[in-house]
Amino acid sequence: MKIVVISDTHIPKKAKRLPEKLLVDLAAADLIIHAGDWQTIEVYEEIKQYGQIAGVYGNVDGKEIMQMFPDKILLECNGYTIGVVHGHGKTLTTEQRALAAFEEENVDCIIFGHSHIPVKKYINNILLFNPGSPTDKRRQPCYSYGILTAGTKLHAEHVFFESK
Template sequence: MRILVVSDSHGNQQLLSEVVGREACDEVIHCGDFCTDENALPAVNLTAVRGNCDWELVPEERTVVIDEEMRILVTHGHRYHVERSLLMLRYRAQEMGVHIVCFGHTHRPLCMLNSDLLLLNPGSLTQPRGVRYPSYAIVTTRAKRTVEVAFYEPNGEEIVEHGGRFQL
């Protein structure tokens, strides 16, 4: 299964729709700060959560089950103070019994395996911080809870310094 993970698109509906259309993934996860009306989001299999800049009353957290064996926690991250530390987010993930946490808020791409938990921030689709490029991520699930993560710029060019293959 291919999963598109985006965050912090901050109202750029056209760019979000272009990326969603080009990638043609089975599932789309938006980690918040979409900053549009919910009904303006692409009409695909989409899981979106509310970020600190969103006004729509979508949930602040959601859990997605992939291939009946992998659980993903989706949150924006501001409530867990991810700009300072990932500890609170890791504790929440352990509490929820998930394998992957997808979050945003910092506008910086991150892909890190911590024990058996994959922490994934796709970066910002429109307003990068601390890096020179906006970004999104593609998660491809494989057998036996193996995932491959690749990062891309909005034009589809791969960002090779991020991502990898992980056994969860």
């Protein structure tokens, strides 16, 4: 199962459209996960053309997105439990908030966004994965998104690129 993971698209503020590189992977995805900060409903409308979407809202999303998506979700993907949250808040770090959001759950992976910083690491046997941003790299060297493969193992990788 191929899952494309994106977050912090911030369209139209940071880009006019999604990068071509990302669109190619979206077309081949079994599932698309968006970890919030879509910015507008038009981003959802574009992405849904590529397949099934699961997502959450982020701190810059408006009422339309907040009515369509919750602040966090649990997904079952090919036998793995994946928690998704944007990660915004006032206390702790973004990673700590993401972990805290699922501290009462038995998850294999936590996907989060907010910081625009790509993260792939294990904490207490939980895969913590932030795809970064395909449109707003902030102080990162590259734009990025993620691909999770849910097979005999849960494998995560970032796709990095220099121009959107």
